[in-house]
Amino acid sequence: MGTSNWQNVSYCIEMIRRIKPESILDVGVGFGRWGIICREFLDVWNGKVERGTWDTRIEGIEAFSANIDEYHKNFYTKIWEIDASDYFSSCKEKYNLIIFGDVLEHFYKDEGNKLLNMALEMSDYVMINIPLGENWEQGDLYGNKYEEHKSEWYVEDFEKYPIIRKRLFRDYIGREFATILLSKNSIISNQLLKQTQIDNEMHMIQQEMNEITEYYNLLKKKKTESEHTLETILTEGENKILNAAANEKVLIKVRIGNNINKNSNGNEVWIYHITSDEIPAIDLNKIKRDDKWITRMDQSAPTGTCLIASEIGAELQFEIVGETLKLKCLSHPWSGNIEIVKNDEVVLKVDLYSANQKKIDIIINLKGVD
Structure with missing residues (x-):
């Protein structure tokens, strides 16, 4: 309805x-x-x-x-x-x-x-x-x-x-x-x-304006606090990866594979979040990727940004530390599939297709995969 x-x-x-x-x-x-x-x-x-x-x-x-x-x-x-x-x-x-x-x-x-x-x-x-x-x-x-x-x-x-x-x-x-x-x-x-209602109308509007101003200032304060918190989280993760020893870092590539689900209407891949047990969030705007990927502002993404591609072979890469990698992706009727590559070896293939739209978590044990 x-x-x-x-x-x-x-x-x-x-x-x-x-x-x-x-x-x-x-x-x-x-x-x-x-x-x-x-x-x-x-x-x-x-x-x-x-x-x-x-x-x-x-x-x-x-x-x-x-x-x-x-x-x-x-x-x-x-x-x-x-x-x-x-x-x-x-x-x-x-x-x-x-x-x-x-x-x-x-x-x-x-x-x-x-x-x-x-x-x-x-x-x-x-x-x-x-x-x-x-x-x-x-x-x-x-x-x-x-x-x-x-x-x-x-x-x-x-x-x-x-x-x-x-x-x-x-x-x-x-x-x-x-x-x-x-x-x-x-x-x-x-x-x-009516003339007898005008004063009440003006009073009500003034009250609304005062309430709106108060709420605006509250939202402005919360926005500033949220921006600071997000910046701290992203910087913290970035520095942890940067300062980690070479043998602690894992190079991960994500690319769109060609094993198309026969029920899918396309090859779309939406990535909303990348994290590990040691890194709370990776800044998706800074991830190395080819020109087949685009970034998009999205309120449902934990950091406010998601990555989208729809062409087979589209690839991105990043370094991560920790034992467990997690990708939050969108699954829907137009989804394709992705290959997760660790140190140039495909360790997981995931079919993202779903008849109904939903977000899914892809979890990989990095230490358990050679």
Whole structure:
């Protein structure tokens, strides 16, 4: 089922509660997040705990009928199993709030703009959650052709619309997305910002700014501490190898072999971490390698960097000390195989292919291998 980022959820809940919509249309139901949230914070939080007392009209549109499960029917008044463009073209209903929760990017841009224009005619408020810019590529998922991303959006694309709220967020890997609230009502005369609410709104924003500043300073301090710790770990390992006696060092080569798994879609090798029982981490940026390897920043790598190659024969090498060598690698449907070479002798061949993506540890007893 379709789902999306969580960093903006509390902000959206606050807006929905201030709007107090009596009728809502959730475009692209997916998992059902917005229908469930609206039901909870518009009915249950207002004392209407029993299902029979719920009176908010919450409708949804879902083109991929397999997404609709029994539990959806417990929260939505009605779900229209139809493409959003078809529904908007024929709809005569009026709503207080229409929600596009990570939906517009699944349409070509002209279609998305057409939907927004129709939504503004059909509803008092339109709330949009949207990924911004590049790096959000996505194709069909779980047999659902509607999951494909067909367009890129930027904040500037919404400036032609009557924006009354806008906030930028970043997801767990730093990509930018936005929550935008549109309404044809002016800010002063609409129900969201009555004059009696302005002071409270300003006070709340000031509190948020103070909290954000405090959190920013905390993160800045943690980042500095983390950088220092990582630098210490890498330098410590580097110096230990450098100062070790020649007979204590082992020269290791890792290369992509040609024994291709028949089920694999490629020869990719991803290395996330290299360590030993004496060396906590090797700096992957400093490893000697041919030009077939690339480095990539990756939050799931212990030192923040991983090495990637996909061409048979790609080779890297490094010196290590200790009795046990460990490589952390990615195993997935496009993985190839690697050969571990100790002092110019192949000591281990590993098929990295896996039908499901996972990280694996390759462990070698260096003292037990001649």
